[in-house]
Amino acid sequence: MLNRKKAIIGAGGVAVALTMALAALGPTGAYFSDTEQGSIDGTKGSIKIAGVDSLDLHFTNMLPGELQTVSERYTNNGRSPQDVWVVFNNAEALHALNDEGTFMEFHLSANGTALFDSANLNDNGDGVPGCSGDPEFSPDGCWPLERAYKLQENLTPGSIGQVSFSAMIAAKAVGQSEVGGGEWLPYPVKQQNGPPVKATNAGLPYQIVATQVGQKPSL
Numbered sequence: 001m002l003n004r005k006k007a008i009i010g011a012g013g014v015a016v017a018l019t020m021a022l023a024a025l026g027p028t029g030a031y032f033s034d035t036e037q038g039s040i041d042g043t044k045g046s047i048k049i050a051g052v053d054s055l056d057l058h059f060t061n062m063l064p065g066e067l068q069t070v071s072e073r074y075t076n077n078g079r080s081p082q083d084v085w086v087v088f089n090n091a092e093a094l095h096a097l098n099d100e101g102t103f104m105e106f107h108l109s110a111n112g113t114a115l116f117d118s119a120n121l122n123d124n125g126d127g128v129p130g131c132s133g134d135p136e137f138s139p140d141g142c143w144p145l146e147r148a149y150k151l152q153e154n155l156t157p158g159s160i161g162q163v164s165f166s167a168m169i170a171a172k173a174v175g176q177s178e179v180g181g182g183e184w185l186p187y188p189v190k191q192q193n194g195p196p197v198k199a200t201n202a203g204l205p206y207q208i209v210a211t212q213v214g215q216k217p218s219l
Contacts, residue, residue: 045080049210052160059184065171067105071164074208076155082210084152085217086110086163088145090205096187097204098123098144103173107166110151118143119170124192147219154213163208 052073059068076082086108088094097106098121108116123144152161167184186199209217 046078047080047082047210047212048076048078049082049084049208050075050077051208055208057165059167062167062169062184064169064173067166067168069107069164069166071162072208073160073162074151075160076157076210078210079157081154081156081213083150083213083215084155084161085148085150085209085211087148087207087209087217087219088204089147089207090187092188093185093201093204094145094147095123096185096189097121099189100185103170105166105168105170106145107164108145108149109164109166110149111161115149115151116143116145118145121145148209148217151208155210165204 052075055072057070057072059070062068074084076084097104100121102120104121105119106116106121107114107118120142121144122142151163155161183202185204186202188197188199188201190197211217
């Protein structure tokens with residue numbers, strides 16, 4: 001009797017352990033499932049501008065009272081639409097042009113639209129007739145050429161535009177050198193009330209800059 005009771009107790013112990021293990025599994029049971037893998041990818045846009053022609057432009061044998069125009073085409077070689085700007089990136093050369101006052105006339109246009117016109121290039125900002133006049137463009141006003149101008153908005157990839165620069169030495173200009181000729185727009189120039197300086201360069205450097213639509217170039 002003693003041995004049989006032990007056997008029953010032993011069997012009861014196994015039954016209890018099995019019941020507890022089944023309870024731990026919970027009521028989930030088996031189920032079917034299927035998974036499809038996906039990913040998120042994309043491409044980066046790009047901003048790139050290129051001159052169709054050489055970016056070096058030349059006024060030739062300029063004479064007082066005779067307007068000359070030079071033009072440059074540009075194209076969007078990037079993958080994204082872009083705004084296009086012209087930036088005059090040399091402060092000394094830009095001041096030399098604006099220092100010409102009424103002795104030089106200058107015009108800037110893009111794709112047939114005038115962006116800047118002035119026959120009184122003065123960046124002193126005061127004491128010059130016309131400086132506080134009509135804010136609209138006028139060759140008679142005192143309008144200095146600024147650092148940057150937007151040439152075109154939202155230029156699509158592969159599209160081409162054109163920028164034009166026009167300059168004229170004023171008819172009142174006199175006093176050419178003994179041999180004549182010389183370089184247009186030497187710089188740097190003497191600052192107001194400053195010591196004499198010797199010009200070491202000539203011309204008006206510029207950049208064609210492409211930016212993301214709605215953004216301005218760094219100056």
